[in-house]
Amino acid sequence: MNATKATAPRPLDLAGIDDLLTPEEKEVRASVRAMCQAEIQPHVAEWFESGEIPDIRGLAKDLGKLGVLGMHLEGYGCAGMSATSYGLTCVELEAVDSGIRSLVSVQGSLAMFAIWKWANEETKQRWLPGMAAGDLIGCFGLTEPDRGSDPGSMLTRARRDGGDWVLDGRKMWITNGSVADVAVVWAQTDEGIRGFAVPTDSPGFSAPMIKHKLSLRASVTSELVLDGVRVPGECAFPEVRGLRGPLSCLNEARYGIVWGALGAARSCLEAALSYATEREQFGRPIGAFQLTQQKLADMNLEYVKGMLLALHLGRRKDAGTLHPTQVSLGKLNNVREALEICRTARTILGANGISLEYPVIRHMNNLESVLTYEGTVEMHTLVIGEAMTGLPAFR
Incomplete structure (x- = not known):
């Protein structure tokens, strides 16, 4: 053989x-x-x-x-x-x-x-x-100023007026909002929560930018303000009612985060490895010291595990067998471990780790947002807990 x-x-x-x-x-x-x-x-x-x-x-x-x-x-x-x-x-x-x-x-x-x-x-x-x-840009309005993890309690409302719908409310932390041509807005109606494709040039619609962010700064983040925004009846999504509509979309986005967070982790791991082989202290590269090698090995180990999990979930999604709980598993693990990889990389770079000459502090700051958007650590933990015990613990 x-x-x-x-x-x-x-x-x-x-x-x-x-x-x-x-x-x-x-x-x-x-x-x-x-x-x-x-x-x-x-x-x-x-x-x-x-x-x-x-x-x-x-x-x-x-x-x-x-x-x-x-x-x-x-x-x-x-x-x-x-x-x-x-x-x-x-x-x-x-x-x-x-x-x-x-x-x-x-x-x-x-x-x-x-x-x-x-x-x-x-x-x-x-x-x-x-x-x-890419000729038109869209945004997605679900989160409200005081309604984050509990979207079912949203205050934004849509009411029928003849053949039209009239929307009133506020949405918060909306990526692309200020540059969007169309906003997908979810609102309470007499028929339950419904979705609407709202042209952003509609009278009464505005999207002021949210400033003073220290995370996701290379991104447009906005508030959506709807004051009597009138849209034709065909703008309403005809069949879906309740949270099934928005949650189906969030599951798609969370799946992308399972993978995406590992890109930030890889960038920081690359930067740390390169720095460790070039930076010298006590007459040799810091990568030659055991404690630095332990950091690099642990970072790489978590990155590898995250990639294997993402690939497994990707294959399941392609096969049509991916369950939302499995997406929560991937999002919770991969973002949490990616953030830890970035934080460890920061320690290897020392003071240079806080400089924008390197990507590490930028990725660290960004992942602080990724950690909580599309479902907080707590919410994904409870999704997994319910799948294990059969007991919901959200309230």
Whole structure:
């Protein structure tokens, strides 16, 4: 029996996870990585520091040309790629910045998915092709100023007025809100919670930017204000009622976060490894000291486990067997461990770890938001706890 000689593993793929990917998946990843490194990476630290993306519409169009906006959806100009390919895309986007992945995630997994899944055909045709191309930008309005983890208690209301609907309320922490052309808004009605595709040029609609953020600074974050916003009846999603609609969208976005957080972790691990081999103290690189190697080994171990979990969930999603509880498992673990990887990388870089000359503090700050949006640590913990015990503990 001939033994196959094993090749030495690469430092950032010690488990050989790349061997589990198809050639098409690797090609998608390579294309997204090339675009991100060439077009976004050189500027993103400056965007973070200034708190704005100077040409976000131009960036959206570039991402549309790349085919990543709604890439896991079928038809309407969408690429129809696999869930695993979408996950790998999220890794590359978040490796440059969580704010960039959020732009793509909110566009494709929240706003576009909501319209694709729940809107009537006229609304789909009106918005989806332009959104897939990046010519139109969408946002998703669910969270309210005092209604975060309990969206069922939302105060935003929509009432019928003849053939129209009139919406009143406020939404908070809305990515893309100030630049959006269409807002997917969820509101209480006499028929239960319903969704609406609201053109943002409607009278009574405004979206002031939220400033003074120390996280997700390379991202547009807004409040949505709806004061008597009147929309035609066809803007309402015709069939879905209750929280089933918005939660189905959140599950799509959370899946992308399972992967995306690992991009931030990889970026910090790369920075820490490079720094450890170049920075000298006591006459040798700090990577030669046992305590530094322990940090690097522990960081890599958690990164590998996170990637294996993400890939497993991706395969399940492609097979149509992914359960929302499994997404909670992935989101809770991978974001929490990614944040710990970034914090450990910061210690390896020492004082340089807080400088925007390196990506570490930027990723750390961003992940503090990723940790709590699309479901807090507490909520995902209770989802997992209920799946284990059969006993709900949300109230």
